Amino acid sequence: MAWVGEAVAATEAAAPLRSTLHALAAAAAALPLVSLPVRAGQIEETKMGLNLFSYQERDGRIGVLSPTAWVQAPVARDLDFEARMTFDSVAGASPQFVSNEGGAIVHTLSSASIREWRKEAMFKATRWLDDDSLSLGADVSSEHDYLSQTLSADARFDFLNKNVTWAIGASVTGDAISFTGFPDVHEKRLSRGIFTGITQILAPTDVLQSNLAFTGGKGYFDDHYEYTLSFLGRRVFLHRDRRPDTRHSLSWLTRWKHYVPALGAAVGLDYRYYRDSWGIRSHMAELSWHQPLSTIWSVRPELRYYTQSAASFYSATIASSSGVGSSDTRLAAFGALTLAVNLSARFGDRDTLEIGAGRYVQRASWRFGAGSADLPRFDAAYALLGWTRAF
Amino acid sequence: MACDVGLQLGMHRILIALCLYGCAASPGIAGDAPPAALPNFSLPLISASPETINRAMLGGKVAYIDFWASWCVPCRTSFPWLDAMFRKYRERGFLVVGVNKDQEPAEVERFLKRYPVSFALTTDPHDTLAGDLRVTAMPTAFLIDRHGLVRSVHRGFRSEDTAKLEMEILSLLEQP
Amino acid sequence: MKIYCLLSVLVMGGCANVQPWQRGYLAKPEMAFDPNPATAAQMQHMYASKEAASGGYGVGGGGCGCN
Numbered sequence: 364m365a366w367v368g369e370a371v372a373a374t375e376a377a378a379p380l381r382s383t384l385h386a387l388a389a390a391a392a393a394l395p396l397v398s399l400p401v402r403a404g405q406i407e408e409t410k411m412g413l414n415l416f417s418y419q420e421r422d423g424r425i426g427v428l429s430p431t432a433w434v435q436a437p438v439a440r441d442l443d444f445e446a447r448m449t450f451d452s453v454a455g456a457s458p459q460f461v462s463n464e465g466g467a468i469v470h471t472l473s474s475a476s477i478r479e480w481r482k483e484a485m486f487k488a489t490r491w492l493d494d495d496s497l498s499l500g501a502d503v504s505s506e507h508d509y510l511s512q513t514l515s516a517d518a519r520f521d522f523l524n525k526n527v528t529w530a531i532g533a534s535v536t537g538d539a540i541s542f543t544g545f546p547d548v549h550e551k552r553l554s555r556g557i558f559t560g561i562t563q564i565l566a567p568t569d570v571l572q573s574n575l576a577f578t579g580g581k582g583y584f585d586d587h588y589e590y591t592l593s594f595l596g597r598r599v600f601l602h603r604d605r606r607p608d609t610r611h612s613l614s615w616l617t618r619w620k621h622y623v624p625a626l627g628a629a630v631g632l633d634y635r636y637y638r639d640s641w642g643i644r645s646h647m648a649e650l651s652w653h654q655p656l657s658t659i660w661s662v663r664p665e666l667r668y669y670t671q672s673a674a675s676f677y678s679a680t681i682a683s684s685s686g687v688g689s690s691d692t693r694l695a696a697f698g699a700l701t702l703a704v705n706l707s708a709r710f711g712d713r714d715t716l717e718i719g720a721g722r723y724v725q726r727a728s729w730r731f732g733a734g735s736a737d738l739p740r741f742d743a744a745y746a747l748l749g750w751t752r753a754f
Numbered sequence: 755m756a757c758d759v760g761l762q763l764g765m766h767r768i769l770i771a772l773c774l775y776g777c778a779a780s781p782g783i784a785g786d787a788p789p790a791a792l793p794n795f796s797l798p799l800i801s802a803s804p805e806t807i808n809r810a811m812l813g814g815k816v817a818y819i820d821f822w823a824s825w826c827v828p829c830r831t832s833f834p835w836l837d838a839m840f841r842k843y844r845e846r847g848f849l850v851v852g853v854n855k856d857q858e859p860a861e862v863e864r865f866l867k868r869y870p871v872s873f874a875l876t877t878d879p880h881d882t883l884a885g886d887l888r889v890t891a892m893p894t895a896f897l898i899d900r901h902g903l904v905r906s907v908h909r910g911f912r913s914e915d916t917a918k919l920e921m922e923i924l925s926l927l928e929q930p
Numbered sequence: 931m932k933i934y935c936l937l938s939v940l941v942m943g944g945c946a947n948v949q950p951w952q953r954g955y956l957a958k959p960e961m962a963f964d965p966n967p968a969t970a971a972q973m974q975h976m977y978a979s980k981e982a983a984s985g986g987y988g989v990g991g992g993g994c995g996c997n
Contacts, residue, residue, distance in 0.1 A: 449968075
């Protein structure tokens with residue numbers, strides 16, 4: 364090790380413990396920074412987890428059971444790796460038919476009860492250069508009539524003693540859609556996204572993150588299984604769901620985490636503003652309170668409020684058989700509340716077990732403003748079980 | 755209120771710039787390089803407080819000063835290895851001083867129960883030594899030679915690097 | 931716009947230099963934004979299938995055949 368020789372030579376040139384300025388300077392110059400920089404966000408230990416997510420909508424609608432396996436690992440000094448795989452099995456019926464035949468708006472579920480699956484795999488590799496990083500990721504999600512592939516890249520830069528991290532990223536998603544019963548018809552959609560965000564440590568107890576994301580999509584957006592049957596006066600219209608062939612959106616998400624040392628509690632508050640070219644504006648606010656009960660057990664209640672305006676082309680009745688129009692409740696004006704609670708246990712340094720449950724309800728009257736008329740109330744519940752092990 | 759997308763993007767850029775400027779303007783962002791010589795210090799020992807350890811006590815010995823905390827993940831690996839090194843080389847004049855930076859003493863106790871060590875452990879309650887040595891990551895270790903000069907700085911800890919570290923310690927021990 | 935300006939002021943005003951050894955609280959798993967990546971992904975997927983809005987969490991999320 365050459366530096367040892369240099370440093371020793373420098374100190375021997377002067378009296379030990381009272382080095383001359385020259386010797387000090389020489390020693391300092393020879394000082395190696397044998398660094399394994401501890402970077403903000405670098406994966407420090409290998410972690411693996413198994414999750415089971417169960418979701419059930421009321422009134423005979425969709426039920427999903429979804430196991431997931433994931434891993435996060437440092438692969439080399441400057442390389443991290445992440446992967447996740449999910450398999451959803453879906454059963455039940457979803458609304459296919461909106462009709463006002465009897466005067467009132469009725470949302471009819473599809474006649475056949477479906478059994479479907481969805482598989483998803485995600486991979487991400489991160490390369491570190493000093494305190495900055497570059498990540499490349501791929502995500503594939505497939506169902507029997509839908510394939511979505513995404514490629515993404517993002518870079519993170521640390522500033523000011525790692526108190527501030529600036530992230531920028533971009534992604535491209537290609538979707539291929541087909542219709543059950545129409546084997547020769549294939550549709551496509553291409554979406555691009557850019558993202559930028561700042562994470563800032565405000566105090567030893569506070570961290571704030573704010574992210575801005577823009578997406579632009581072009582191609583097929585319709586829900587090809589949905590129809591609207593409208594009885595208006597003496598005329599009847601059968602309209603198949605049709606949406607614009609472009610969609611641009613902006614999402615601005617801000618997240619805050621605050622630690623309360625007196626209680627050992629971590630409080631989280633998220634707010635997201637969203638708007639898109641379909642005329643939808645939405646706000647989301649989420650509050651969580653992580654409270655340790657002992658060295659092993661913690662509880663985390665969560666409350667989320669969501670409100671959105673309707674798409675410009677949304678209507679429960681459509682006075683046309685062609686053109687853009689949709690009665691998909693997902694594009695209606697409504698408000699939604701989620702109430703959830705999560706219980707977790709930490710065993711030693713390595714294992715964490717989580718169990719959680721939540722209830723999600725959508726109602727037109729809960730919208731901050733006027734909700735869509737005749738919107739059926741939507742009700743779902745979910746439960747999750749998760750195990751994480753660190754190595 | 756109309757919200758123009760372009761305006762929002764512009765505002766976000768301004769926000770980033772303001773934030774960085776504001777942060778840079780705040781005092782106390784330390785530079786990277788530690789001083790060449792170990793500064794004088796006097797820190798209370800965890801096990802024997804209010805007894806202290808100071809620079810004079812390290813005179814003539816090779817010292818490994820390790821800044822650690824119960825929440826630092828690599829410290830779970832570094833502690834058993836450091837203890838082994840201390841036991842192996844203490845007769846030859848090797849000293850390890852673990853300077854703890856936890857804010858909660860209960861967490862320190864819990865960590866030490868799981869990873870007990872026989873080397874000296876101190877606190878640094880006013881951040882004096884951490885500031886003087888310009889600690890920029892957790893954990894950070896400083897290897898001091900027999901003349902009180904800082905010979906290397908190690909940020910982070912990986913088990914793959916222990917062989918090299920041991921060689922460094924040995925080479926410093928072999929010097930007069 | 932007003933919320934945006936307020937946020938800027940908060941961020942600037944709260945800009946502190948937190949030393950690396952003072953980040954014990956922030957290192958706790960419950961202080962991470964998404965301590966369990968699988969749970970975060972599943973919740974985002976659930977909401978994206980029932981609401982018009984999505985995104986803002988980062989790049990690279992998968993698509994959903996739910997329009």
